[in-house]
Amino acid sequence: MLLKDKVVIVTGASKGLGVAIAKACAAEGARVALAARSVDRLEHVRDVIEAAGGP
Known part of the structure; x- marks a missing residue:
């Protein structure tokens, strides 16, 4: 993981x-x-990243 921390x-x-x-x-x-x-779109991106196991 190149960008860890x-x-x-x-x-x-x-x-x-x-x-x-x-x-x-x-x-x-x-x-x-x-x-x-766009807050709505940002929330969607956040949800996608979290669902993929992102920090």
Whole structure:
């Protein structure tokens, strides 16, 4: 896990490339802080990351 014990801030995390980056970082062990304008979409991304076993 390359990013274990690291914190990553992802802006534009509610769709597209931002979602992909957030998921990839979480899969590598990072704690991910998500930022975007759409709270509903951010909550969905958070739920997807948590369901996949992300921190």
